Amino acid sequence: MNAYIFPGQGAQFSGMGLDLYENSPLAQELFEKANDILGFSITDVMFQGSAEDLKETKVTQPAIFLHSVILAKTLGEDFKPDMVAGHSLGEFSALVASGALTFEDGLKLVSQRAQAMQKACELQPSTMAAVLGLEDEVVESVCKDIDGVVVAANYNCPGQLVISGEIDAINKACEVLKEKGARRALVLPVGGAFHSPMMEPAREELAAAIENTTFSKPNCPIYQNVTASAITDESEIKANLISQLTAPVRWTQSVQQMIADGATHFTEVGPGKVLQGLVKKINREAETASASFETNA
Incomplete structure (x- = not known):
């Protein structure tokens, strides 16, 4: 069975999507529609912007979403997922690719999500840290014992867990985790504590937008981040x-x-190959590939 997976923040690169724009009339039409919806030329930033330009929150999330979703749409009949999943932001790409959300609604939600997260980050300084080489249970236990907000945020693969929370609590947790034998406990260059209680203001803001958006039944099950199970409702x-x-x-x-549930082949749709690497670390037998417009042109 074929699983299609969609990357999250951090996969962006300068020039992303330009090949699609230049070689596919459908891609060009969708990129231009995105510029209209967002009210600024995101294609200029994606195609010619610097790495610094692409780091801007209002750009990063829509840019990765657009690259992933438009690539999926240019695959035409070759895009036949038996199941989909996306990492964090990538879940929105997966929902559009599987027909649960329209392109327009997906893009609007991603843009609102990026801005809501930015606002939440500005309310209170916070951060995230990558922890390598420890069992998940050890990391969870250390987080529970630290004063302040610090929680497990991204279960990326065995031995790689990202924690999220208040700056002091993250720094303290990193010290304790190193004492417990972590190979690394490294604070990440991110704007805030994503996937933690500190995103509550953003969650409330996004909840209203999601409630007011029409969702359809997806063409295949989507394995959502929160439950890690197949959802179609x-x-x-x-x-x-x-x-x-x-x-x-x-x-x-x-x-x-x-x-x-039967997935044997994972195709990453969007910029980078981060998710393929994680899949291989989770199960070495799984086959992985990048979706490629060229081979389907």
């Missing part, structure tokens, strides 16, 4: 999407469940 999809900003990304568990 629209109301469940909505509820999980709202919870996603303050809940952990259960990527390890999602991939394990997809494999248990």
Whole structure:
């Protein structure tokens, strides 16, 4: 069975999507529509902007979403997922690609999400840290014992967990985790504590937008970050999407469940190859590939 997976923030690169724009009339039409919806020329930033320009929150999330979704749409009949999943932001790409959300509604929600997260980051300084080489249970236990807000945020693959929270609590947790034998406990260059209780203001803001958006039944199950299980019910999809900003990304568990449900081949749709690397670390037997417009042109 074919699983299609969609990357999240951090996968962006300068020039992303330009090949699609230049070689596919459909892609060109969708990129121009995106410029109209967003009210600024995101294509200029994607195609010619610097790495610094692409880091701007209002740009990063829509840019990755657009690259992933437009690439999926240019694959035409070759895009036949038996199941889909996306890492954090990538869940929105997966929902559009599987028909649960329209392109326009997906883009509007992603733009609102980016701005709501930015506002939440500005309310209180916070950060995230990558922890390598420890069992998940050890990391969770250390987080529980630290004063202040610090939680497990991204279960990326066995031995790689990202924690999220207040700056002092993250720094303290990193010290303790190193004492417990972590190979690395490294504060990440991010703007805030994503997938933690500190995103509650953003969750509330996005909840209203999601509630007012029409969702359809997806063409195949989507394995959502919050539950790591196959979901096809629209109301469940909505509820999980709202919870996603303050809940952990259960990527390890999602991939394990997809494999248990029959996935043998994972195709990453969008910029970068981060998710393919994680899938291989979760299960070495799984086949992985990047979706490529060229081979389908």
